[in-house]
Amino acid sequence: MAATRNNVMEIRTQNITIGELSFTIDIAGPSSGPPVLLLHGFPQTRQMWKHQLHALATAGFRAIAPDQRGYSAGARPLGVESYTSDVLVADALALMDNCRAPRFHLVGHDWGGQIAWLLAAANSDRVATLTIISRPHPAAFARAMTEDPEQASRSQHHRAFRQPESVDRLRQNNFDVLRFALEREGVTRENIDAYFQTLGEPGALEAAISWYRASNIASMQIPPISVATLYIWGTADPTVGRRAAELTAQFVKGPYRFVEIEGGGHFIVDQFPQRVADLLLENMANSKT
Secondary structure (H helix, E strand, O other), rough: HHHHHHHHHHOEEEEEEEOOOEEEEEEOOOOOOEEEEEEEEOOHHHHHHHHHHHHHHOOOEEEEEEEEOOOOOOOOOOOOHOOHHHHHHHHHHHHHHHHHOOOEEEEOOOOOHHHHHHHHHHHHEHHHHHEEOOOOHHHHHHHHHHHHHHHHHHOOOHOOOOOOOHHHHHHHHHHHHHHHHHOOOOHHHHHHHHHHHHHHHOOOHHHHHHHHHHOOOOOOOOOOOOEEEEEEEEEOOOOOHHHHHHHHHHOOOEEEEEEEEEOOOOHHHHHOOOHHHHHHHHOOEEEOO
């Protein structure tokens, strides 16, 4: 029995086919456990959730972390139009349909947080709880762009990535600019190497940058969130200022908790893996599906 339990707790990697695309996912925990979908951002991959997968599985949840569209080797269609937000949200829902999870806990960081906000806004019946890390509500972001003189500067990489030469610049010297950004915030060498092994595959970086070119991070058109929401923000995040973070409360009409992690940067999941895991479990504790 102990061996069986240990096998359930281990992270298992598998592929899920959706239409013509194949997504690589990591999954841990009992098949009967409440499902949790964890969505990564840029330039990270499913590897960022390794610690949280173990913690969630140990607590009895079924944790599912995919390499999203563009990051999975079998899911890199050509064309910027293949990476619009509505397509990315549809991917997440289809993944959970495939996992037979009509209702699930949802966690997102960075771009994964953006997709999580949009999914929860339009599909509240499917989301048991929402946890967002390092990404304000899109309408809060839009407000901050006009109310906080520094936010536009903090978000300038979004504009830069839309430029034709951005892919070549990011790829220079083995992704040295991106590697430095991650190293500066304490991301482990193991994770950094894993992230850029994926982005170094044919077409991967082009696809990842297409997320920026196809969608807008700031929009007043996104309705308020009705599900129980936890928003985690690091006080030293160089890309998201306090104004955007604090404005998010105005766009959640369900139960809401805002947690600041002192000294946390943008890659806060890598910096404080156990703290983030504890917060995830707290948010889900009273809402198991």
